[in-house]
Amino acid sequence: MAKVHSAAKVIEDELKQARKAVAFYTKRIEDLEDILATLSSIDAPVTAKRGRAAKDASASKASATKTAKSSTKGTRSTKLPSTGKDFWPGLLTDTPQSSAEVLKAAIAALRIRPNPDDRKKLTQRMANALSVLSKNGEIKAEGEHRNRLYSKRTA
Structure with a gap:
């Protein structure tokens, strides 16, 4: 019976480590996706023909992002120079x-x-x-x- 309890403890510890690893890699994936999006926006060609709808969409997206960030507890929205x-x-x-x-x-x-x-x-x-x-x-x-x-x- 003692062997079963010790085996269960080992498996619980292993599960705890696996959950930590999943959390780490989930965060890592999000960070890498953000970096990739930044790199893509740097390489994206700037077009002179931006329609009114495109401007409105990007403005509303920026506004939504700013609102989401400012509503997050403990963060303050600042504009970097x-x-x-x-x-x-x-x-x-x-x-x-x-x-x-x-x-x-x-x-x-x-x-x-x-x-x-x-x-x-x-x-x-x-x-x-x-x-x-x-x-x-x-x-x-x-x-x-x-x-x-x-x-x-x-x-």
Whole structure:
């Protein structure tokens, strides 16, 4: 009988771990889908022929998103300042920096105190910008994955 109880305990522990893993991967899938949507919107061509219906749809979608975020308990909706293509290279120095250091410099340059959602958005903007700038050869990137360091391109 003791063996049955110990086996049940092992299975309960395994179930607990499996549920944690499912929650982790569900969150990971959502994050990756968000990043993919961001990348798709960056690569999407801008068309000059946007009809009134398209403008109304995008405006109502933005309004609904803003309302949903502001109604979520504990979050506040803020508008991040613009961080265009020229913003990110201006933060880099001749000394190679990690992306965390670049993010700190961005927050200081923008003079903001980001909430967790804004920090996430800013991190995604930074990752996309640094990736594109390094692929285009506008900045220097060395190392791989999380150990990647960024610096100004020297002439």
